[in-house]
Structure formats: structure tokens, C-alpha cells
Amino acid sequence: MRRVLRYLLALVALAVIGAAAFFFWPASLPDVSAARARVPQGEASIRRGEYIARAADCEACHTLGNGARYAGGLPFHLPFGTIYASNITPDKETGIGQWSDAEFVRAVRQGVSRDGHNLYPAFPYTAYALMSDEDVLALKDYIFSLPPARSVAPAADLSFPFNQRYLMRGWNLLFKPSGPYQPDPQRSPEWNRGAYLVEGLGHCGECHTPRNQLFARDEGRKFAGALTAGWMAYNLTSDREVGIGAWSDQQIADYLSKGHAEGRGSASGSMAEAVEYSLRFLTSDDIHAMVTYLRTVPPQRGGADITVNTDPPSLRASTAFSPPPEQTADATLGLTLFQGACASCHGWNGEGLQHSHAALRGSQTVNDPAATNLLQVLIHGSHMETNDGSVFMPAFGRAYSDPELAALANYVIGHFGGKPSKVTPADVAKARNID
Ligand code: HEC
Ligand code: HEC
Ligand code: HEC
Known part of the structure; x- marks a missing residue:
């Protein structure tokens, strides 16, 4: 009962903040012209964008079974209804072919659609918020180089009050990082690259970090492990018993790039998809950067606390x-x-x-x-x-x-x-x- 009450109170608070943000802070477009000037033109940008699309795993969510790549339609079942991934091919009518640079950057980093309505965080923009504008623009060049596909995703089917998209404005104020990733000068460039890939593009926490009562990642329990769509995304912290603290660097690197680590098992379910669509395409430097960063994630318990007997x-x-x-x-x-x-x-x-x-x-x-x-x-x-x-x-x-x-x-x-x-x-x- 107390949980329900706390939850309702939080929802009311969100509605108030959301409404205030809605009236006093219209969704403005970011100025990305300086970033655009820094992105190389043509093929170079398209190839860089392709790599980023893979590292960020855009395709897995935006492609339906054997449907056209990036044409959307994949359902996401949330506790309060269903939403569908959008068509993000460059089709001018049913996709995003008419979107400007600024509109695209705002969608990916702030979760706001072209007409200003808020998107739901099943689209992991709270992780992509850490991306640099340059990377997002290269990503746009790549997506706009793909064939357009005509396809309209079904409309979201959510119960009240979750169908009130403006509520997300209050939620964003509380849970969305405000700026791009800021490197930690105390750490090596490799560690910072790993943090950018794991926290931003790779959005690993979307599955591996438990959520709080408002369905936001509970960063106080970062990577403790969490249930997502019937699968347990295991503990990724440096805890030696229930996390990956006792894995060797090679085991972590192999698991990510090949979906299997000798002596540690294989990836199935949504992790197999992450390997297939995304991680196997990363350079070994980037995989090692991710390992370097993951090694330093403080131990956590209380998510997936499974102890492994390697020699029964x-x-x-x-x-x-x-x-x-x-x-x-x-x-x-x-x-x-x-x-x-x-x-x-x-x-x-x-x-x-x-x-x-x-x-x-x-x-x-x-x-x-x-x-x-x-x-x-x-x-x-x-x-x-x-x-x-x-x-x-x-x-x-x-x-x-x-x-x-x-x-x-x-x-x-x-x-x-x-x-x-x-x-x-x-x-x-x-x-x-x-x-
Ligand atoms: C975990 C699944 C997931 C991933 C990964 C993902 N998306 Fe999405 N995306 C969605 C869903 C679901 C929606 C619809 C959200 C809604 O209706 O509120 C969406 C919406 C969007 C929109 C808004 C389209 C519109 O018409 O409003 C854009 C643009 C977009 N995604 C681009 C991307 C890009 C670029 C990437 C990779 C960097 C990406 N998405 C990765 C699930 C995902
Ligand atoms: C869409 C959800 C999802 C995302 C995103 C995701 N994972 Fe996973 N991950 C899982 C699931 C589910 C498992 C368990 C797989 C299994 O049982 O075969 C898993 C397993 C793992 C394991 C094995 C842990 C163990 O103890 O066996 C590692 C390591 C891992 N993930 C790392 C990552 C990293 C790093 C990222 C980001 C680049 C990431 N994952 C992104 C869902 C996800
Ligand atoms: C045709 C060969 C084949 C058969 C038959 C088969 N498996 Fe598998 N199984 C595999 C392979 C290969 C994998 C690794 C899948 C991956 O990495 O995507 C796997 C994965 C698994 C996993 C997950 C391993 C992990 O580390 O997460 C379990 C558990 C499992 N199998 C149990 C079984 C059981 C129980 C049966 C019998 C009902 C069975 N398998 C039948 C080939 C098989």
C-alpha cells in the first residue's frame, strides 16, 4: 500500500513538473551547425555513421523480422501498454526523409519527435543523450544513404495516464543526462572511450541496470542485473561472485565480440541479438576499451545475485x-x-x-x-x-x-x-x- 501511495505521489509530481515544463519551456531545436561543419562530407561520414549505427544497435529495434531494414513496426510491450518502433528510413512520407539535422539530433539525444511530441524511453535516448552531435550527424548521413521504405507503424496503445506524452518532460528533467559525455580527465583515453561506448551507444544499462518505481534506470544500482522481457540480464559489475569481476579480460572481450567466453557460457536471447547486430562489428580496440571500463564498475548486489559453480x-x-x-x-x-x-x-x-x-x-x-x-x-x-x-x-x-x-x-x-x-x-x- 505504501508502495502504491509513493508511486502515485511520484506520478502526480511528474505531472506537475511535466505540465510546468510544457508551458514554460517549449521544445526548442538544438543548434547543430557548428557540429555539422566538423563532420566530413559524403562517403567518409556514411561509413563512420554505419559504425555508430552498429555500436548503438539501431537496427535490432527498428527492423521487423524479415521487413525492410529500419522500417520499424517492432512492438514493445511495456507494463502499461504497447508502443511500436518508428520507420526511420529516409522515406519522405512515412519515414524521416524530411527531417533536418537539428530535428534528428533532438530526437536521438532528447527523445522529442519532429512535431515536438515526446518519445517514450523504450527508445533509449536517455543513453544516446551522451552521444556527441558529430556522431549523431554521421549516423544521420548513414541512415539517409539507405533505401527508403514505405511503412507506417501501428499507433501506440497505452493506458491513461501513460498515454500523456507530455509527462515525459517531467521524467526527462529527472532522469535524462543534460549534455553529451564528459571525459573524466583522471582516467585514460581508453577508459573514457569505453565509458562512452558502454553508457552511451551500447546502452548496456537499459537491460542490465534495475529500474526504479518510475521505470528509470536506478543508477545507484548500476549494472546489478535486471529482468527484461522475461530474460535476466546478468550482473555486469566487478563483484567477483555474482558479477564479472572474476572473468579475465579475454573472457569479457570474447563474450562481447563472439557471444561466447570459454568457461563462462554463451549469449542467448536479447544478448545474442546485441552480439549479432552490434558488438561483433566493433573493432578490437573498442571492445578492449569497453572491457577496461566494465572492470571499474563498482560491485553491486540486489539485482541478479547468481553464484556460479564452475566445477561441480x-x-x-x-x-x-x-x-x-x-x-x-x-x-x-x-x-x-x-x-x-x-x-x-x-x-x-x-x-x-x-x-x-x-x-x-x-x-x-x-x-x-x-x-x-x-x-x-x-x-x-x-x-x-x-x-x-x-x-x-x-x-x-x-x-x-x-x-x-x-x-x-x-x-x-x-x-x-x-x-x-x-x-x-x-x-x-x-x-x-x-x-
Ligand atoms: C531498444 C530499442 C530501440 C533502439 C536500440 C533504438 N530505437 Fe529508435 N525508437 C524505438 C521506439 C520504440 C521508438 C518509438 C518511441 C515512441 O513511439 O515514443 C523509436 C523512435 C525513434 C525515432 C523517432 C521517430 C519519429 O517518427 O518520431 C527516431 C528518430 C529513432 N528512434 C532513431 C533511432 C536511432 C538513430 C537509433 C540508434 C542510435 C535508435 N533509434 C535505436 C526503439 C529503439
Ligand atoms: C536488450 C538487452 C541487453 C542489452 C542492451 C545488453 N545486454 Fe548483456 N545481457 C542481456 C541478457 C538477457 C543476458 C543474459 C544472456 C544469456 O542468458 O544467454 C546478457 C548477458 C551479458 C553478459 C554475460 C554475463 C554473465 O555473467 O554471463 C555480459 C558480459 C553482457 N551481457 C554485457 C553487455 C554489455 C557490455 C552490453 C552493452 C554493450 C550489454 N550486455 C547490453 C541483455 C542485454
Ligand atoms: C543442435 C545442437 C543443440 C541441441 C540439440 C541443444 N542445444 Fe542447447 N545450445 C546449443 C548451442 C550451439 C548453444 C549456444 C547458443 C548461442 O550461443 O546462441 C546452446 C545453448 C544452450 C543453453 C544456454 C547456454 C548459456 O551459456 O547461456 C542452455 C542452457 C542449453 N543450450 C541447454 C540445452 C538443453 C537442456 C537441450 C535439450 C533439451 C539443448 N540445449 C539442446 C546447441 C544445442
């Missing part, structure tokens, strides 16, 4: 081709299913058989007794393009019942994570209903 006895007693004899002697439903459907690719000792990405030892996913990501991987499978080819795991959501998937999950956590778990058929049913 059950794995030590297994070979690639067989589990410990006592498991087979007393075969459970979970073991039988794993033997039939999984062992040929994953093997029994955690090292993977079909592909290096199939190694399960040390992965958070098989160490989480709540099985959050494990159930999503089992239900939806996994697919990722890497620079070394495609990585694939089939979906098992249709093949198996809720009790079967629960048994499978409990077996996988026990065997590969070395811990007891109590995943129930009801948990599986719940996991199926997240989109």
Missing part, C-alpha cells in the same frame, strides 16, 4: 559422452530427456560437443535455481550470427510439456550448476507466457 562434482565425474554411473543407475525424467534431446550437442562434462558455444560449464544460465533464462532458451531455442558463422540451438517449447521442461531444467541446474532447484510446471507455464 557431477561434471568432474562425467566424460563428454556419459554422465556419472550413479545418475544412469537411478535415471530421472530429466536425465532421460537430456540424453535423448540435448547430449548429442552439449555432451555431459560441460565442454560442449557440436560447437564451442554449446559448452555449459560456468554459465550463469545453468547456475540460476530460478531457471529464468534456462526456460527461455529451452522454449525458444537460440540463434546467433557470429563472425565465424551461425550458432544454433532448436526450440523445445512445442516438443515438451510443462512437467517435462521443469524436469529437464532441474536436471540441467543440478548437473551443470551443481545446485538443487525446484522449477515447477507452473513456472514453465508462466515462462511460456512472456513475449
